[in-house]
Amino acid sequence: MSELSNPNRPAPSAPRPYRFPDFTRHSLDNGLTVWFVPIAGSSLTSVHLLIDAGAAAEDEPHGGVASLTACSSPERVAWTPQRSPLRPSDSASR
Helix, strand or coil: CCHHHCCCCCCCCCCCCCCCCCCEEEECCCCCEEEECCCCCCCCCCCCCCCCCHHHHCCHHHCCHHHHHHHHCCCCECCCCCCCCCCECHHHHC
């Protein structure tokens, strides 16, 4: 894409300094680790759930079990631009 395609776009420059916000880390009784990152003046709340599971967490004797389970689930998720990736696909429910 050339600069002529979007004349309002700023020209590339050196990166600006950025300081990541301070955060606190807590461990819940069930072992779940929670990071709290307050950003002053922001009304946004974001939650990311990361689970060490699936194919990346399988040992050699159980290799493929997570993939096989995901593919055989009647509630499996299908991604298309018209569907949310968190909603079960219509075709899987039939």
